[in-house]
Amino acid sequence: MEGQRKTLQTLTLGCSKNKVDTEHILPYAESVYEIIPEDVTGRHADILLINTCGFIGDAKEESVNAILEAVERKKSGEVGEIVVFGCLSQRYAAELPGLIPEVDKWLGARDMDSVIKAIGGVPDRKMDAERCLTSASHYAYLKISEGCDRRCSYCAIPFIRGAHKSVPIEVLVQEAEKLAAKGVRELIIIAQDTTYYGLDLYRRRALAELLQKLSEVDGIEWIRIHYSYPASFPEDVLDQMANNPKVCRYMDIPLQHIADKVLDNMHRNVDGAWTRELIRRMREKVPGVVLRTTMIVGHPGEGVKEFNELLDFVRQARIERLGAFKYSEEEGTYGAENFRDSIPAATKQKRLDKLMSLQSEISLEFNKSRVGSVEKVIVDDYSDGVYVCRSEFESPEVDGEILVKYDKDVMQNVEPYSLIGEFIKVKITGADEYDLIAEPIELL
Numbered sequence: 001m002e003g004q005r006k007t008l009q010t011l012t013l014g015c016s017k018n019k020v021d022t023e024h025i026l027p028y029a030e031s032v033y034e035i036i037p038e039d040v041t042g043r044h045a046d047i048l049l050i051n052t053c054g055f056i057g058d059a060k061e062e063s064v065n066a067i068l069e070a071v072e073r074k075k076s077g078e079v080g081e082i083v084v085f086g087c088l089s090q091r092y093a094a095e096l097p098g099l100i101p102e103v104d105k106w107l108g109a110r111d112m113d114s115v116i117k118a119i120g121g122v123p124d125r126k127m128d129a130e131r132c133l134t135s136a137s138h139y140a141y142l143k144i145s146e147g148c149d150r151r152c153s154y155c156a157i158p159f160i161r162g163a164h165k166s167v168p169i170e171v172l173v174q175e176a177e178k179l180a181a182k183g184v185r186e187l188i189i190i191a192q193d194t195t196y197y198g199l200d201l202y203r204r205r206a207l208a209e210l211l212q213k214l215s216e217v218d219g220i221e222w223i224r225i226h227y228s229y230p231a232s233f234p235e236d237v238l239d240q241m242a243n244n245p246k247v248c249r250y251m252d253i254p255l256q257h258i259a260d261k262v263l264d265n266m267h268r269n270v271d272g273a274w275t276r277e278l279i280r281r282m283r284e285k286v287p288g289v290v291l292r293t294t295m296i297v298g299h300p301g302e303g304v305k306e307f308n309e310l311l312d313f314v315r316q317a318r319i320e321r322l323g324a325f326k327y328s329e330e331e332g333t334y335g336a337e338n339f340r341d342s343i344p345a346a347t348k349q350k351r352l353d354k355l356m357s358l359q360s361e362i363s364l365e366f367n368k369s370r371v372g373s374v375e376k377v378i379v380d381d382y383s384d385g386v387y388v389c390r391s392e393f394e395s396p397e398v399d400g401e402i403l404v405k406y407d408k409d410v411m412q413n414v415e416p417y418s419l420i421g422e423f424i425k426v427k428i429t430g431a432d433e434y435d436l437i438a439e440p441i442e443l444l
Helices: 016-028 057-075 087-091 112-118 157-161 167-182 209-215 236-243 262-267 271-286 304-317 334-338 345-369
Strands: 007-014 033-036 045-054 078-086 139-143 186-190 222-225 247-252 290-297 321-326 374-385 385-390 404-405 423-432 438-442
Touching: 007 016, 007 078, 033 045, 045 057, 045 087, 057 078, 057 334, 078 087, 078 112, 087 236, 112 167, 112 262, 139 167, 167 209, 186 209, 209 222, 236 247, 236 271, 236 404, 262 271, 262 423, 271 304, 290 304, 290 345, 304 385, 321 345, 345 374, 374 404, 374 438, 385 423, 404 423
Parallel strands: 007 033, 007 045, 045 078, 139 186, 186 222, 222 247, 247 290, 290 321, 404 438
Antiparallel strands: 374 385, 374 423, 385 404, 423 438
Protein backbone atom coordinates (compact mmCIF):
# COMPACT_ATOMS: atom_id res chain seq x y z
CA MET A 1 0.00 0.00 0.00
CA GLU A 2 1.37 3.42 -0.97
CA GLY A 3 2.71 5.37 1.97
CA GLN A 4 2.94 2.31 4.22
CA ARG A 5 6.22 2.00 6.07
CA LYS A 6 8.57 -0.82 5.22
CA THR A 7 9.12 -3.52 7.82
CA LEU A 8 12.33 -4.73 9.45
CA GLN A 9 12.79 -7.74 11.68
CA THR A 10 15.91 -8.75 13.58
CA LEU A 11 17.11 -12.17 14.69
CA THR A 12 19.90 -12.15 17.27
CA LEU A 13 21.80 -15.36 17.96
CA GLY A 14 24.51 -16.09 20.49
CA CYS A 15 25.45 -14.10 23.56
CA SER A 16 24.11 -11.00 25.28
CA LYS A 17 26.91 -8.96 23.66
CA ASN A 18 25.25 -9.62 20.29
CA LYS A 19 21.92 -8.52 21.75
CA VAL A 20 23.46 -5.15 22.67
CA ASP A 21 24.87 -4.72 19.15
CA THR A 22 21.42 -5.26 17.66
CA GLU A 23 19.86 -2.83 20.14
CA HIS A 24 22.37 -0.13 19.17
CA ILE A 25 21.53 -0.55 15.48
CA LEU A 26 17.75 -0.42 15.82
CA PRO A 27 17.47 3.31 16.68
CA TYR A 28 18.65 4.03 13.13
CA ALA A 29 15.71 2.01 11.81
CA GLU A 30 12.90 3.29 14.04
CA SER A 31 12.09 6.37 11.96
CA VAL A 32 12.16 4.47 8.66
CA TYR A 33 10.78 1.01 9.38
CA GLU A 34 8.06 -0.63 11.35
CA ILE A 35 10.09 -2.97 13.54
CA ILE A 36 8.64 -6.46 13.90
CA PRO A 37 9.57 -8.12 17.23
CA GLU A 38 11.85 -11.14 16.96
CA ASP A 39 9.31 -13.57 18.36
CA VAL A 40 6.58 -12.63 15.87
CA THR A 41 6.06 -15.11 13.02
CA GLY A 42 4.08 -14.93 9.81
CA ARG A 43 4.65 -11.22 9.16
CA HIS A 44 6.31 -10.01 5.95
CA ALA A 45 9.69 -8.39 6.61
CA ASP A 46 11.16 -6.18 3.90
CA ILE A 47 14.53 -6.65 5.61
CA LEU A 48 15.51 -9.51 7.90
CA LEU A 49 18.64 -8.54 9.85
CA ILE A 50 20.42 -11.60 11.31
CA ASN A 51 23.12 -11.15 13.96
CA THR A 52 25.12 -14.38 14.04
CA CYS A 53 27.37 -16.25 16.46
CA GLY A 54 30.51 -18.09 15.35
CA PHE A 55 32.17 -18.97 18.64
CA ILE A 56 31.85 -22.77 18.85
CA GLY A 57 30.49 -25.57 16.69
CA ASP A 58 26.94 -25.66 18.09
CA ALA A 59 26.59 -21.88 17.80
CA LYS A 60 27.85 -21.89 14.22
CA GLU A 61 25.40 -24.63 13.32
CA GLU A 62 22.53 -22.69 14.88
CA SER A 63 23.47 -19.57 12.92
CA VAL A 64 23.76 -21.43 9.60
CA ASN A 65 20.40 -23.12 10.15
CA ALA A 66 18.79 -19.75 10.94
CA ILE A 67 20.17 -18.30 7.70
CA LEU A 68 18.91 -21.26 5.69
CA GLU A 69 15.46 -20.88 7.25
CA ALA A 70 15.54 -17.19 6.30
CA VAL A 71 16.36 -18.19 2.71
CA GLU A 72 13.27 -20.40 2.63
CA ARG A 73 11.19 -17.49 3.95
CA LYS A 74 12.64 -15.32 1.20
CA LYS A 75 11.72 -17.90 -1.46
CA SER A 76 8.14 -17.98 -0.15
CA GLY A 77 7.89 -14.17 -0.27
CA GLU A 78 7.77 -13.68 3.49
CA VAL A 79 11.16 -11.91 3.50
CA GLY A 80 12.43 -9.34 1.03
CA GLU A 81 16.12 -8.76 1.74
CA ILE A 82 18.41 -10.79 4.03
CA VAL A 83 21.28 -8.97 5.73
CA VAL A 84 23.65 -11.10 7.81
CA PHE A 85 26.31 -9.72 10.15
CA GLY A 86 28.12 -10.69 13.34
CA CYS A 87 30.70 -13.27 14.32
CA LEU A 88 29.88 -16.03 11.84
CA SER A 89 30.03 -13.78 8.79
CA GLN A 90 33.16 -12.08 10.14
CA ARG A 91 34.89 -15.42 10.62
CA TYR A 92 33.88 -16.95 7.30
CA ALA A 93 33.63 -13.85 5.13
CA ALA A 94 35.37 -15.52 2.19
CA GLU A 95 33.36 -18.75 2.18
CA LEU A 96 29.76 -17.88 3.05
CA PRO A 97 28.73 -15.74 0.03
CA GLY A 98 29.49 -18.60 -2.30
CA LEU A 99 27.79 -21.18 -0.10
CA ILE A 100 24.55 -19.22 0.49
CA PRO A 101 24.22 -16.77 -2.43
CA GLU A 102 20.59 -15.98 -1.57
CA VAL A 103 21.78 -13.67 1.23
CA ASP A 104 21.79 -10.10 -0.05
CA LYS A 105 24.51 -8.66 2.20
CA TRP A 106 27.22 -10.31 4.29
CA LEU A 107 28.74 -7.98 6.87
CA GLY A 108 31.15 -8.58 9.75
CA ALA A 109 31.23 -8.00 13.48
CA ARG A 110 33.78 -5.20 13.68
CA ASP A 111 32.11 -2.50 11.58
CA MET A 112 28.64 -1.65 12.84
CA ASP A 113 28.60 1.44 10.63
CA SER A 114 28.33 -0.83 7.57
CA VAL A 115 25.32 -2.56 9.12
CA ILE A 116 23.70 0.80 9.83
CA LYS A 117 24.26 1.86 6.22
CA ALA A 118 22.84 -1.44 4.98
CA ILE A 119 19.46 -0.58 6.50
CA GLY A 120 19.57 2.98 5.18
CA GLY A 121 20.93 4.72 8.26
CA VAL A 122 23.65 7.34 8.53
CA PRO A 123 26.19 6.55 11.29
CA ASP A 124 26.39 9.30 13.91
CA ARG A 125 28.65 9.11 16.97
CA LYS A 126 26.10 11.26 18.83
CA MET A 127 23.84 8.18 18.79
CA ASP A 128 26.38 5.85 20.42
CA ALA A 129 24.39 5.85 23.66
CA GLU A 130 21.02 5.16 22.00
CA ARG A 131 19.35 1.77 22.43
CA CYS A 132 16.11 0.12 21.36
CA LEU A 133 15.48 -2.68 23.88
CA THR A 134 14.42 -5.96 22.32
CA SER A 135 13.28 -7.88 25.42
CA ALA A 136 12.65 -6.91 29.03
CA SER A 137 12.28 -3.22 29.80
CA HIS A 138 13.45 -3.34 33.44
CA TYR A 139 16.93 -4.79 32.95
CA ALA A 140 19.51 -4.28 30.23
CA TYR A 141 22.98 -5.45 29.33
CA LEU A 142 25.63 -2.75 29.19
CA LYS A 143 28.55 -3.67 26.94
CA ILE A 144 31.54 -1.75 28.22
CA SER A 145 34.16 -2.87 25.70
CA GLU A 146 34.62 -4.70 22.43
CA GLY A 147 37.15 -7.36 21.45
CA CYS A 148 39.82 -9.00 23.56
CA ASP A 149 43.60 -8.83 24.03
CA ARG A 150 43.74 -12.22 25.76
CA ARG A 151 45.00 -15.19 23.80
CA CYS A 152 43.31 -18.19 25.39
CA SER A 153 44.35 -21.15 23.27
CA TYR A 154 40.81 -22.45 22.70
CA CYS A 155 39.14 -19.13 21.89
CA ALA A 156 38.45 -17.60 18.47
CA ILE A 157 37.07 -14.29 19.75
CA PRO A 158 40.27 -12.18 19.39
CA PHE A 159 40.59 -12.84 15.67
CA ILE A 160 36.82 -12.49 15.15
CA ARG A 161 36.20 -9.36 17.21
CA GLY A 162 39.67 -7.82 17.18
CA ALA A 163 41.63 -6.08 19.92
CA HIS A 164 40.17 -4.82 23.19
CA LYS A 165 38.52 -1.41 22.92
CA SER A 166 36.85 0.23 25.93
CA VAL A 167 33.80 2.49 25.67
CA PRO A 168 34.49 5.82 27.46
CA ILE A 169 32.96 6.17 30.91
CA GLU A 170 30.98 9.27 29.92
CA VAL A 171 29.32 7.41 27.01
CA LEU A 172 28.39 4.49 29.25
CA VAL A 173 26.95 6.80 31.91
CA GLN A 174 24.90 8.57 29.23
CA GLU A 175 23.66 5.21 27.94
CA ALA A 176 22.75 4.17 31.49
CA GLU A 177 20.83 7.41 32.00
CA LYS A 178 18.85 6.83 28.81
CA LEU A 179 18.12 3.23 29.83
CA ALA A 180 16.99 4.36 33.28
CA ALA A 181 14.66 6.88 31.66
CA LYS A 182 13.06 3.95 29.81
CA GLY A 183 12.42 2.11 33.07
CA VAL A 184 15.57 -0.02 33.36
CA ARG A 185 16.32 -0.78 37.02
CA GLU A 186 19.14 -3.30 36.62
CA LEU A 187 22.33 -3.06 34.54
CA ILE A 188 24.29 -6.19 33.68
CA ILE A 189 27.88 -5.28 32.85
CA ILE A 190 29.26 -7.37 29.99
CA ALA A 191 32.35 -7.52 27.77
CA GLN A 192 34.67 -10.25 26.63
CA ASP A 193 36.66 -9.40 29.80
CA THR A 194 35.09 -6.78 32.06
CA THR A 195 38.10 -6.54 34.39
CA TYR A 196 40.32 -5.38 31.50
CA TYR A 197 38.11 -2.31 31.13
CA GLY A 198 39.91 1.03 30.85
CA LEU A 199 43.46 -0.12 30.18
CA ASP A 200 43.44 1.18 26.60
CA LEU A 201 41.76 4.52 27.41
CA TYR A 202 43.02 5.38 30.87
CA ARG A 203 46.11 3.18 31.25
CA ARG A 204 44.55 1.63 34.33
CA ARG A 205 41.83 -0.86 35.16
CA ALA A 206 38.79 1.36 35.64
CA LEU A 207 35.91 -1.07 36.27
CA ALA A 208 35.53 0.02 39.91
CA GLU A 209 35.42 3.69 38.87
CA LEU A 210 32.79 2.86 36.25
CA LEU A 211 30.69 0.99 38.80
CA GLN A 212 30.71 4.02 41.09
CA LYS A 213 29.67 6.37 38.27
CA LEU A 214 26.88 4.05 37.13
CA SER A 215 25.58 3.69 40.68
CA GLU A 216 25.02 7.45 40.76
CA VAL A 217 22.49 7.24 37.90
CA ASP A 218 18.97 7.87 39.20
CA GLY A 219 16.68 4.89 38.68
CA ILE A 220 19.39 2.23 38.53
CA GLU A 221 19.13 0.05 41.63
CA TRP A 222 21.15 -3.06 40.76
CA ILE A 223 24.44 -3.40 38.88
CA ARG A 224 25.63 -6.93 38.11
CA ILE A 225 29.05 -7.98 36.76
CA HIS A 226 29.59 -10.71 34.18
CA TYR A 227 32.63 -12.18 32.38
CA SER A 228 35.45 -11.24 34.73
CA TYR A 229 38.84 -12.72 33.86
CA PRO A 230 40.69 -14.05 36.94
CA ALA A 231 44.24 -12.96 36.00
CA SER A 232 45.24 -9.60 37.53
CA PHE A 233 41.77 -9.24 39.01
CA PRO A 234 41.26 -5.62 40.20
CA GLU A 235 40.42 -5.92 43.87
CA ASP A 236 38.91 -2.45 44.11
CA VAL A 237 35.96 -4.06 42.32
CA LEU A 238 35.46 -6.20 45.44
CA ASP A 239 35.46 -3.01 47.54
CA GLN A 240 32.64 -1.67 45.38
CA MET A 241 30.74 -4.92 45.75
CA ALA A 242 31.19 -4.96 49.50
CA ASN A 243 30.37 -1.29 50.14
CA ASN A 244 28.17 -0.02 47.31
CA PRO A 245 24.57 -1.16 47.92
CA LYS A 246 23.75 -0.95 44.21
CA VAL A 247 26.46 -3.39 43.16
CA CYS A 248 25.09 -6.92 43.49
CA ARG A 249 27.07 -9.43 45.52
CA TYR A 250 27.33 -11.57 42.43
CA MET A 251 30.33 -12.25 40.23
CA ASP A 252 30.50 -14.14 36.96
CA ILE A 253 34.14 -15.24 36.68
CA PRO A 254 34.91 -17.94 34.07
CA LEU A 255 37.70 -20.05 35.58
CA GLN A 256 37.71 -22.81 32.90
CA HIS A 257 39.86 -25.22 34.96
CA ILE A 258 41.99 -25.63 38.08
CA ALA A 259 44.79 -28.04 37.08
CA ASP A 260 48.06 -26.23 36.32
CA LYS A 261 48.81 -28.34 33.24
CA VAL A 262 45.43 -27.55 31.68
CA LEU A 263 45.50 -23.86 32.62
CA ASP A 264 48.95 -23.60 31.06
CA ASN A 265 47.74 -25.24 27.85
CA MET A 266 44.76 -22.89 27.86
CA HIS A 267 47.07 -19.83 28.17
CA ARG A 268 45.01 -18.54 31.09
CA ASN A 269 47.93 -16.75 32.79
CA VAL A 270 47.00 -18.12 36.22
CA ASP A 271 47.65 -21.35 38.06
CA GLY A 272 45.55 -23.37 40.47
CA ALA A 273 47.04 -21.76 43.57
CA TRP A 274 46.23 -18.26 42.27
CA THR A 275 42.67 -19.31 41.48
CA ARG A 276 42.08 -20.81 44.92
CA GLU A 277 43.48 -17.72 46.62
CA LEU A 278 41.34 -15.40 44.49
CA ILE A 279 38.17 -17.28 45.42
CA ARG A 280 39.20 -17.12 49.09
CA ARG A 281 39.74 -13.36 48.92
CA MET A 282 36.41 -12.82 47.15
CA ARG A 283 34.53 -14.66 49.88
CA GLU A 284 36.49 -12.89 52.61
CA LYS A 285 36.08 -9.36 51.22
CA VAL A 286 32.45 -9.79 50.13
CA PRO A 287 30.63 -11.93 52.69
CA GLY A 288 27.72 -13.73 51.08
CA VAL A 289 28.94 -13.23 47.51
CA VAL A 290 27.49 -15.67 44.98
CA LEU A 291 29.86 -16.82 42.26
CA ARG A 292 29.09 -18.06 38.77
CA THR A 293 31.73 -19.77 36.65
CA THR A 294 32.23 -21.96 33.60
CA MET A 295 34.52 -24.93 33.17
CA ILE A 296 35.80 -26.77 30.10
CA VAL A 297 36.20 -30.54 30.27
CA GLY A 298 38.26 -32.58 27.84
CA HIS A 299 40.77 -29.86 26.98
CA PRO A 300 44.14 -31.16 25.72
CA GLY A 301 46.25 -31.98 28.76
CA GLU A 302 43.30 -33.05 30.90
CA GLY A 303 44.01 -36.59 32.01
CA VAL A 304 42.27 -38.53 34.76
CA LYS A 305 44.43 -36.81 37.38
CA GLU A 306 43.62 -33.30 36.12
CA PHE A 307 39.90 -34.05 35.88
CA ASN A 308 39.83 -35.41 39.42
CA GLU A 309 41.61 -32.26 40.58
CA LEU A 310 38.85 -30.24 38.94
CA LEU A 311 36.20 -32.29 40.76
CA ASP A 312 38.01 -31.82 44.07
CA PHE A 313 38.19 -28.06 43.52
CA VAL A 314 34.49 -27.78 42.68
CA ARG A 315 33.67 -29.90 45.74
CA GLN A 316 35.75 -27.66 48.01
CA ALA A 317 35.03 -24.22 46.52
CA ARG A 318 31.24 -24.72 46.56
CA ILE A 319 30.75 -22.28 43.71
CA GLU A 320 27.04 -21.58 43.66
CA ARG A 321 26.52 -21.40 39.87
CA LEU A 322 28.56 -23.48 37.46
CA GLY A 323 28.14 -24.32 33.81
CA ALA A 324 30.45 -26.57 31.80
CA PHE A 325 31.29 -27.31 28.19
CA LYS A 326 33.09 -30.05 26.32
CA TYR A 327 36.25 -28.84 24.61
CA SER A 328 35.63 -28.03 20.96
CA GLU A 329 38.58 -27.62 18.64
CA GLU A 330 38.16 -24.35 16.76
CA GLU A 331 40.10 -23.77 13.57
CA GLY A 332 42.54 -20.89 13.65
CA THR A 333 43.07 -21.02 17.41
CA TYR A 334 46.40 -21.78 19.05
CA GLY A 335 44.95 -24.97 20.51
CA ALA A 336 43.79 -26.31 17.16
CA GLU A 337 47.18 -25.65 15.59
CA ASN A 338 49.37 -26.88 18.44
CA PHE A 339 47.46 -29.54 20.41
CA ARG A 340 45.89 -32.82 19.41
CA ASP A 341 42.25 -33.21 20.44
CA SER A 342 42.86 -36.76 21.60
CA ILE A 343 40.20 -37.22 24.28
CA PRO A 344 37.28 -39.29 22.90
CA ALA A 345 33.89 -37.63 22.70
CA ALA A 346 32.37 -40.29 24.96
CA THR A 347 34.98 -39.57 27.65
CA LYS A 348 34.28 -35.83 27.44
CA GLN A 349 30.56 -36.50 27.86
CA LYS A 350 31.12 -38.75 30.89
CA ARG A 351 33.30 -36.10 32.51
CA LEU A 352 30.73 -33.41 31.78
CA ASP A 353 27.94 -35.52 33.28
CA LYS A 354 30.00 -36.26 36.39
CA LEU A 355 30.90 -32.62 36.92
CA MET A 356 27.35 -31.41 36.47
CA SER A 357 25.99 -34.12 38.77
CA LEU A 358 28.33 -32.83 41.48
CA GLN A 359 27.30 -29.26 40.77
CA SER A 360 23.62 -30.18 41.09
CA GLU A 361 24.30 -31.28 44.66
CA ILE A 362 26.12 -28.03 45.42
CA SER A 363 23.36 -25.89 43.86
CA LEU A 364 20.69 -27.74 45.82
CA GLU A 365 22.63 -27.30 49.04
CA PHE A 366 23.00 -23.57 48.41
CA ASN A 367 19.33 -23.10 47.55
CA LYS A 368 18.19 -25.05 50.61
CA SER A 369 20.40 -22.85 52.80
CA ARG A 370 18.28 -19.87 51.77
CA VAL A 371 14.96 -21.34 52.94
CA GLY A 372 13.60 -19.11 55.68
CA SER A 373 15.54 -16.03 54.56
CA VAL A 374 13.91 -12.75 53.56
CA GLU A 375 15.17 -11.31 50.28
CA LYS A 376 14.57 -8.36 47.99
CA VAL A 377 13.61 -9.53 44.50
CA ILE A 378 12.75 -7.97 41.16
CA VAL A 379 9.69 -9.19 39.26
CA ASP A 380 10.57 -10.42 35.77
CA ASP A 381 7.22 -11.85 34.66
CA TYR A 382 3.73 -12.90 35.72
CA SER A 383 1.66 -15.86 34.57
CA ASP A 384 -1.23 -17.90 35.99
CA GLY A 385 -1.09 -16.30 39.42
CA VAL A 386 2.67 -16.67 39.85
CA TYR A 387 5.41 -14.04 39.69
CA VAL A 388 8.78 -15.01 38.22
CA CYS A 389 11.39 -13.14 40.26
CA ARG A 390 15.13 -12.88 40.93
CA SER A 391 17.24 -11.70 43.84
CA GLU A 392 20.66 -10.07 43.58
CA PHE A 393 22.01 -13.65 43.49
CA GLU A 394 20.32 -14.60 40.19
CA SER A 395 21.18 -13.21 36.79
CA PRO A 396 18.49 -13.28 34.08
CA GLU A 397 18.51 -15.96 31.39
CA VAL A 398 21.31 -18.03 32.97
CA ASP A 399 20.32 -18.67 36.60
CA GLY A 400 17.30 -20.07 38.37
CA GLU A 401 14.17 -18.18 39.35
CA ILE A 402 12.22 -17.38 42.48
CA LEU A 403 8.54 -18.21 42.06
CA VAL A 404 6.13 -16.14 44.13
CA LYS A 405 2.36 -16.69 44.27
CA TYR A 406 0.18 -13.60 43.90
CA ASP A 407 -1.32 -12.51 47.23
CA LYS A 408 -3.96 -9.82 46.84
CA ASP A 409 -3.56 -8.63 50.43
CA VAL A 410 0.21 -8.19 50.25
CA MET A 411 0.00 -6.87 46.69
CA GLN A 412 -2.61 -4.35 47.86
CA ASN A 413 -4.97 -5.38 45.04
CA VAL A 414 -2.73 -3.79 42.42
CA GLU A 415 -3.08 -5.07 38.87
CA PRO A 416 -0.73 -8.11 38.77
CA TYR A 417 1.09 -7.26 35.54
CA SER A 418 1.86 -3.75 36.79
CA LEU A 419 4.40 -5.21 39.23
CA ILE A 420 6.68 -6.47 36.46
CA GLY A 421 9.94 -4.57 36.85
CA GLU A 422 9.18 -3.64 40.46
CA PHE A 423 10.90 -4.80 43.64
CA ILE A 424 9.17 -6.78 46.38
CA LYS A 425 10.29 -8.40 49.62
CA VAL A 426 9.74 -12.17 49.90
CA LYS A 427 10.42 -15.05 52.26
CA ILE A 428 12.00 -18.16 50.75
CA THR A 429 9.89 -21.22 51.61
CA GLY A 430 11.13 -23.98 49.31
CA ALA A 431 14.01 -24.95 47.04
CA ASP A 432 15.18 -27.38 44.43
CA GLU A 433 18.56 -27.49 42.66
CA TYR A 434 17.58 -24.71 40.29
CA ASP A 435 14.57 -22.67 41.45
CA LEU A 436 13.20 -21.32 44.70
CA ILE A 437 9.66 -20.89 46.04
CA ALA A 438 8.77 -17.83 48.10
CA GLU A 439 5.82 -16.00 49.61
CA PRO A 440 5.42 -12.21 49.29
CA ILE A 441 5.87 -10.03 52.37
CA GLU A 442 5.60 -6.47 51.12
CA LEU A 443 5.96 -4.18 48.12
CA LEU A 444 9.05 -1.99 48.02
